[in-house]
Amino acid sequence: DAKTTQPNSMESNEEEPVHLPCNHSTISGTDYIHWYRQLPSQGPEYVIHGLTSNVNNRMASLAIAEDRKSSTLILHRATLRDAAVYYCILSSGGGADGLTFGKGTHLIIQP
Amino acid sequence: GAVVSQHPSRVICKSGTSVKIECRSLDFQATTMFWYRQFPKQSLMLMATSNEGSKATYEQGVEKDKFLINHASLTLSTLTVTSAHPEDSSFYICSARDAGRGAETQYFGPGTRLLVL
Secondary structure: OOOOEOOOEEEEEOOOOEEEEEEOOOOOOOEEEEEEEEOOOOOOEEEEEEOOOOEEOOOOEEEEOOOOOEEEEEEOOOOHHHOEEEEEEEEEOOOOOOOOOOOOEEEEEEO | OOOEEEEOOEEEEOOOOOEEEEEEEOOOOOOEEEEEEEOOOOOOEEEEEEEOOOOOEEOOOOOOOOEEEEEEEOOEEEEEEOOOOHHHOEEEEEEEEOHHHOOOOEEEOOOEEEEEO
16 A cells, blocks of 8 residues: 555644645555544544545545645544544555554644 | 444453454445554554455464454454463454445444453
8 A cells, every 4th residue: 555644743723623634645546545533442433535536524524636646634623522543544446455554643632 | 334343342361361352344244354453552553354255364474373363254253362472462453344335445343452461
C-alpha cells in the first residue's frame, strides 16, 4: 500500500470545524482513500472513504485534491466525542488486502 | 449495520497456556477477515488474513504455528494464541470485509486485551 503522511497531532475547539490533512503523493490510480478513527482502548471505526470525487456522510466529509495526491477529512462541528486518533489509509480496489496503519493524527478537542 | 463483535473483551492467562479469541460479523457475511495487534502507544499491525474455507495468510514475522487462525463459517473467525508468553500481551483486533457494502471497506471489532502473566 502507498504511504500516507499526517500531522502527529491537531487541536481544535468544541463546536468548530476541523480539517485533518493527509498527503499521499505516491497514490496509484486504483487506490481508495480511507479514513478510520480509534478511540482509546477500542477498535478502529470507519469514517469515510473515496476514490476521486468528494464524499459526504453523516460523520464527515472527504475532500480529495484534483491530482489525488492529498485529501482532507472535514468534521463540520467537532464534539468532545470526536477526540481520537484519525488514520488516513490507502487501499487498492477489491479490498482483498489488510490495511496498513500509519501513526495517524491525534485530534484533541478543547471544551 | 456492519457490526463486528469479539469475545472475550479481555483475558488474563498464565504463561504457557493457550487463548482463543472469537471474531464474529453479526449482520453480514464475511468471506475475508483480518487479524491485527496493537502494542501500547503504537499503531495497528496486520498479522494475518483469514479466508473462509481455506488457510490463513500470515504477514512476515508472524508465526503461523503460534497464532492459529480458523475461519470455519462466513460469520466467524477464531485466533488461538498457543503457548502464550508475556511478550504476546497486546490488544488484538479483528476486522471483516462486507462485500455487499463495497468490498473496499473493513469494519473492526472492539478488540481483545490479552495479558499473559
